[in-house]
Amino acid sequence: MVRPDKPRDPIAGPDTVEPPFPLKLRGPVIKGFGRGSKELGIPTANIPLSGLSVGGHEDLESGIYYGYASLDHSTIPTLTTSSSIPSATNDTSLPTRSSNHAVADLEEPPTEPPSRPLTPSNTQPAAPKVYPTVLSIGYNPYYKNTQRSIEIHLLHSFNADFYGATLSLIILGHIRPEYDYMSKEALVEDIREDIRVTQRSLAREAYQRWAGDEWLFGEERKGQDGGIVPQTGGVAMCHMGN
Numbered sequence: 001m002v003r004p005d006k007p008r009d010p011i012a013g014p015d016t017v018e019p020p021f022p023l024k025l026r027g028p029v030i031k032g033f034g035r036g037s038k039e040l041g042i043p044t045a046n047i048p049l050s051g052l053s054v055g056g057h058e059d060l061e062s063g064i065y066y067g068y069a070s071l072d073h074s075t076i077p078t079l080t081t082s083s084s085i086p087s088a089t090n091d092t093s094l095p096t097r098s099s100n101h102a103v104a105d106l107e108e109p110p111t112e113p114p115s116r117p118l119t120p121s122n123t124q125p126a127a128p129k130v131y132p133t134v135l136s137i138g139y140n141p142y143y144k145n146t147q148r149s150i151e152i153h154l155l156h157s158f159n160a161d162f163y164g165a166t167l168s169l170i171i172l173g174h175i176r177p178e179y180d181y182m183s184k185e186a187l188v189e190d191i192r193e194d195i196r197v198t199q200r201s202l203a204r205e206a207y208q209r210w211a212g213d214e215w216l217f218g219e220e221r222k223g224q225d226g227g228i229v230p231q232t233g234g235v236a237m238c239h240m241g242n
């Protein structure tokens with residue numbers, strides 16, 4: 001679908017989070033085509049598509065979505081070799097360094113999670129930071145990909161890549177369909193507007209509270225509330241209505 005020539009809505013979705021949202025995904029950050037940083041100046045962390053079937057959401061409409069994400073850096077392989085980083089493509093070379101500061105004018109600081117009870121020994125590892133996030137699910141029509149992919153841009157400037165980290169994601173709203181574009185510049189301008197729409201949309205109270213959801217702190221991965229969570233080899237995705 002070619003991008004319609006009309007102004008965009010500044011905010012996406014209703015003032016409360018409504019079904020099918022929230023949608024919860026988790027998976028390791030894998031290598032994509034390397035275009036995000038190099039060609040667009042907007043890095044996008046890819047996670048495997050396999051998890052869409054876990055919660056019965058393989059038919060989730062392609063499009064641009066927003067929500068919150070967190071990273072578990074402890075799953076990054078200590079010795080980075082080409083075989084230790086899975087890839088969404090047939091390219092097995094090591095990823096080149098991403099450009100991480102491309103959208104500095106649009107960035108937001110990570111959200112500190114709400115204060116949590118201290119354990120007597122206070123030995124728990126620090127809770128992960130939560131990042132406002134915009135993502136694309138689909139075939140990237142501008143690039144005419146033949147495989148669907150999940151491409152996630154965290155609204156934060158990182159000092160280093162995080163291939164291999166476990167990314168947990170809560171999708172809270174839909175922004176727009178994927179479009180084809182007349183130029184790379186037009187695609188980049190729309191993605192930058194998606195970032196602004198995400199910032200405004202998440203600023204609403206009913207959305208902000210999801211930044212403290214336990215899914216983002218890995219607790220459901222540890223089985224504490226019986227969520228559907230495979231431990232290895234893919235993405236967990238389930239739809240929880242709390």
Ligand SMILES: Cc1cc2nc3c(=O)[nH]c(=O)nc-3n(C[C@H](O)[C@H](O)[C@H](O)COP(=O)(O)O)c2cc1C
Pocket residue numbers: 032033034035036037040044045046064134135136139140141142143151152153177178179180187191194195
């Ligand atoms: C917020 C956002 C919106 C996007 N919208 C589109 C789109 O409308 N059309 C499209 O072809 N690709 C779109 N993309 C995907 C980019 O083309 C993709 O992230 C880029 O090709 C980098 O891919 P790579 O990580 O595999 O290198 C979007 C990506 C993001 C993060």
Ligand SMILES: Nc1ncnc2c1ncn2[C@@H]1O[C@H](COP(=O)(O)OP(=O)(O)O)[C@@H](O)[C@H]1O
Pocket residue numbers: 029030031032033034035036037038042043044045046095098099100152153154155156157158160161162163
């Ligand atoms: N703000 C960010 N959002 C997403 N990924 C980022 C960000 N900053 C750095 N990265 C890193 O950049 C990588 C994505 O860069 P990109 O050029 O799109 O490559 P690829 O095609 O391999 O995904 C991510 O996997 C991650 O390690």
